[in-house]
Amino acid sequence: MIPRYQKILFVVLLIASLAMGVVLWQLRERAHKRLVAGESSAPTTAPQVAPAEQATLVAANDNDNSLLPQVHSLPLPADPGARARAVLGRLLDLYADPEAKHPVPGGAASVMQVFLLPASRDAQSRDALAQLAVVNLGSGFAASHPSGLQTEALTIDSICATLRANLPHVAEVRFLVDGQTRATLAGHADLTRTYLTALAATAEGTKP
Amino acid sequence: MHWSKSATTVFLAMAALLTAAAQQAPPSPAPRFVVLIDAAHGGDDAGGKLGSGTLEKAANLAMSVRLRSLLGARGISVVTTRESDSAVDSNRRAEIANRVNAGACLSLHTTESGSGIHLFASSLAPAQPARFPAWKTAQAAWVTRSLAFAGVVNSALDHAGIGVTLSRTALPGIDSMTCPALAVEIAPQRGEDNKIDAEPDDADYQARVAAALAAAVVQWRTEGRQP
Numbered sequence: 398m399i400p401r402y403q404k405i406l407f408v409v410l411l412i413a414s415l416a417m418g419v420v421l422w423q424l425r426e427r428a429h430k431r432l433v434a435g436e437s438s439a440p441t442t443a444p445q446v447a448p449a450e451q452a453t454l455v456a457a458n459d460n461d462n463s464l465l466p467q468v469h470s471l472p473l474p475a476d477p478g479a480r481a482r483a484v485l486g487r488l489l490d491l492y493a494d495p496e497a498k499h500p501v502p503g504g505a506a507s508v509m510q511v512f513l514l515p516a517s518r519d520a521q522s523r524d525a526l527a528q529l530a531v532v533n534l535g536s537g538f539a540a541s542h543p544s545g546l547q548t549e550a551l552t553i554d555s556i557c558a559t560l561r562a563n564l565p566h567v568a569e570v571r572f573l574v575d576g577q578t579r580a581t582l583a584g585h586a587d588l589t590r591t592y593l594t595a596l597a598a599t600a601e602g603t604k605p
Numbered sequence: 606m607h608w609s610k611s612a613t614t615v616f617l618a619m620a621a622l623l624t625a626a627a628q629q630a631p632p633s634p635a636p637r638f639v640v641l642i643d644a645a646h647g648g649d650d651a652g653g654k655l656g657s658g659t660l661e662k663a664a665n666l667a668m669s670v671r672l673r674s675l676l677g678a679r680g681i682s683v684v685t686t687r688e689s690d691s692a693v694d695s696n697r698r699a700e701i702a703n704r705v706n707a708g709a710c711l712s713l714h715t716t717e718s719g720s721g722i723h724l725f726a727s728s729l730a731p732a733q734p735a736r737f738p739a740w741k742t743a744q745a746a747w748v749t750r751s752l753a754f755a756g757v758v759n760s761a762l763d764h765a766g767i768g769v770t771l772s773r774t775a776l777p778g779i780d781s782m783t784c785p786a787l788a789v790e791i792a793p794q795r796g797e798d799n800k801i802d803a804e805p806d807d808a809d810y811q812a813r814v815a816a817a818l819a820a821a822v823v824q825w826r827t828e829g830r831q832p
Contacts, residue, residue, distance in 0.1 A: 459719045460799070462770035544653025544661065545716030546790045547723040550774040584652050584661075585714070587775040596728060 447472040447483075454488045455558035455597075457499035457551035464555055464597075466562060467491075477564060481511040481530060484563045485556060489538070492552075499551055500543070507538035509575075513567070517591070520568040527568040529591070530560050536575045542583040549586035557597035567594055638826050639682045641707040641784065644669035645714045648692025656717050656793065657804045662690065664715040664806040668791065671811055672711070675819040681826065696740075699781035703743070709754060709825055710786035711818065712779055715805035721768030722814065723790035724758060726751045727780050728773040744780045754785040754825055761821035765813055767794070785825070789818065 450473045453466050471487050473480050486505030491497060493504035516527035542549065553572075560567045570592045573579070579588045644665040646652035652661030666687070673683045684705045686698045702710045716723070732745035744751070755771060762769045779786045794803040794810055803810035 462719065462723065462772060543716075543718045545718045545723075545792070546714050546725055546774065546776075546788055547716065547770070547772065547792070548718040550725070550772060553774075584646070584650065587777050589777075590775055592775075 447474045449473075452484050452487065453559070453562040454484065454491065455555050455562055456488070456491055457555040459499050459548060459551065462547060462551070464551065464558055466558075478511050478513050481513065481532075481560060481564055481567070482508050484559060485511065485532065488555065488559050499548070499555070501538070501548075501552060502541040503535065503538035507535045509533045509535055513564075516568045520593075524566060524568060526566045528564070528566045529569040529571065530564070530567045531571050531573060532556060532560075533573045533576055539574045539579065539582055544583040544585065546585045549582045549584075552582065553586050553592060554597040557592050557594045561594035561597065569593060637682055638708040639684055639705045640676055640822055641684050641686070641702040641705060641710040641782075642669045642672055642676075643686040643698050643702070643710065643712040643778065645712055645778075645788075647687050647690055650692060652714070653716055655715060655804055655806055656801065657806055659804075659806040661715050664791075664811075665713045666690065667806065668713045668715070668811050668815065671815040672713070672818055675815050676822060679819060679823055681822060695778035696781065698778045699740075699743075702782045702784055702786070707782075707784040709822055710779070710782050710784040711822075712776070712786070712788040714788060714790040716790050716792050717805070719770070719790075719792040720795040720799075721770065721792055722762050723792060724755050724762075724769055724771050725776060725779075725788040725790065726755050726771075726773050727786065728775050729780060738783070740781050742780060743783050744786060747783060747785060750785040751787060755787055757825050757828070758787060758789070758818065758821040761817045761824065762814070764820075765817035767814060767817060789814075 449470045451468055452471055452473060454469055455464050455466050457464055469487060471483065473483055485508045489501065489507050490504045492499050492501040494500075510533040512531040512533070514529045514531060515521065516524075516529045520527040520529075542552065557570045560570060571590075572582075572588045572592075574588070582588055644662075646662035646665060648662075650662065652665070654660060655664060666689075669685055669687075673685060676683050684701065684707065686701050687693050698712075727744045727748055729742055729745040729748055731748045732742070734746040738746060759769050759771060774788075776788055779788060791805040791811070791814055793801040793805055794807075796802050805811070
């Protein structure tokens with residue numbers, strides 16, 4: 398038989414414990430609010446906007462199978478890889494236009510990264526600073542690209558010629574899709590090989 | 606050793622007879638002229654989709670059948686890479702072409718983009734024939750002849766009133782072929798307002814293109830450019 402005074406003591410202690418728990422929870426919430434209020438989310442560093450520069454985009458035309466250079470003004474970062482990505486992004490934005498002469502959905506977001514690496518020995522024997530550009534495209538771009546020998550070849554050639562026009566040391570180009578090698582762009586153009594930008598530049602401006 | 610006068614006479618007469626016989630013997634038969642027709646894609650690889658809803662693999666096969674019939678009617682031997690909706694990889698296509706020692710190879714494609722006929726030769730740089738050419742660049746020794754063949758095909762299509770664009774590009778199957786090889790991509794026929802007059806799977810349009818290609822192959826054979 399538990400004495401009456403022990404029962405009362407147990408109830409009092411239980412109520413005290415619960416009260417202390419509630420008080421501690423409230424103190425924790427107050428401390429959290431104070432910390433959050435103390436953090437400033439205001440921007441403290443102004444973003445650097447790259448100055449607008451002239452870039453040459455070698456645009457494809459499905460109607461006459463031509464590649465013609467166009468000069469555009471766009472902000473270009475100083476980093477060569479980011480610069481290459483910006484230029485190719487603008488080129489693919491041209492193709493994403495519904496009235497484009499070489500319509501390809503996707504736009505700038507399709508160029509995920511452009512890595513610049515030393516080119517092969519063969520290319521470096523002609524230009525000591527020759528570079529290999531590895532263009533990583535999004536799988537959505539490849540999936541939505543129109544299928545056909547000419548249209549796929551024009552996309553590849555225009556990317557290669559645009560890189561050469563803006564980064565003259567880029568002598569070779571390889572393509573990845575979502576970071577992986579892929580057999581073809583949309584069933585035709587070979588994406589397993591290394592493309593020479595000099596050949597794409599030869600095709601530039603050609604009309605039948 | 607001294608031969609008698611009669612023995613010498615007999616010997617000379619036999620030599621004369623043998624020479625005459627050799628001159629009258631029929632010449633060795635000319636190598637058979639074989640054309641390889643490669644209907645691109647097939648099986649799981651459907652290729653593109655045309656505006657009419659037809660899959661590229663089906664339109665390519667229909668074109669292959671038309672061209673094979675026209676060439677057969679002109680007495681030209683034809684080998685095809687596929688006769689049904691079956692998957693054939695690019696290496697296998699090149700193996701078939703190289704095994705038959707084809708005098709001309711045509712890889713047939715269809716597309717919804719562009720207009721007219723897009724003719725492609727390999728973008729490999731021309732190279733001297735080698736005894737053991739590398740598989741992926743075997744076409745390099747044939748590029749010059751492929752470009753000459755492209756000229757003949759271009760003329761035939763132009764003569765038929767079909768617009769042509771000529772290009773060079775990397776073609777995995779064709780780059781391994783040891784024959785004058787071209788990829789022929791049939792795009793829609795468009796009017797001056799860029800509206801489509803005939804889809805690539807249109808029977809009449811395909812018949813016109815096939816007739817022009819057959820005429821080009823006959824011209825290519827008679828010009829003696831085949832190996």
